[in-house]
Amino acid sequence: DQQVKQNSPSLSVQEGRISILNCDYTNSMFDYFLWYKKYPAEGPTFLISISSIKDKNEDGRFTVFLNKSAKHLSLHIVPSQPGDSAVYFCAASASGNAGNMLTFGGGTRLMVKP
């Protein structure tokens, strides 16, 4: 039972264009969502998050959109840069869960071409 899904295993984008990474979830108890970026041989690095009381959060080139009725969130990166090439994980937590443990999607590999 995969509660968080990232249906696109990979995405290729030209430098300077927009990258859109998608994530779907099934558990309606999730109320906090995060995006992590992972380079090879490193642990995931926090990128941006959003609470379920919001539908948008922006931080520089990164914006996360949340559609609660569709149980869908997306990460927009604009403009995309070659250094953004990495694996991106969507994660979710429920405030009722002990310690706010994270449930991750399977990841999307983003490749930004110069």
Added chain:
Amino acid sequence: DTGVSQDPRHKITKRGQNVTFRCDPISEHNRLYWYRQTLGQGPEFLTYFQNEAQLEKSRLLSDRFSAERPKGSFSTLEIQRTEQGDSAMYLCASSSADRQYFGPGTRLTVT
């Protein structure tokens, strides 16, 4: 803030051997988590500590796995009688609120 550190970074062991990994969290963080990541998958939750108390364990954590955080600071994860299916990246994370900070992981290969 020196970040979360894990030791060793890589471990190769033969099936049936015991292994132990160490995690040093960010010093002021009272919450510590262990996750496991296999190839092509996202990290999966294993267990969680609030200070020295282990408060949650996933069903993924079989009886061969044990984790401790004796003084509420560093934590160890031991796997007894390793199996090939234990080969994975073991990630440690710490937090004081909603955001979890991850270490670089320990990659375990069981031959």
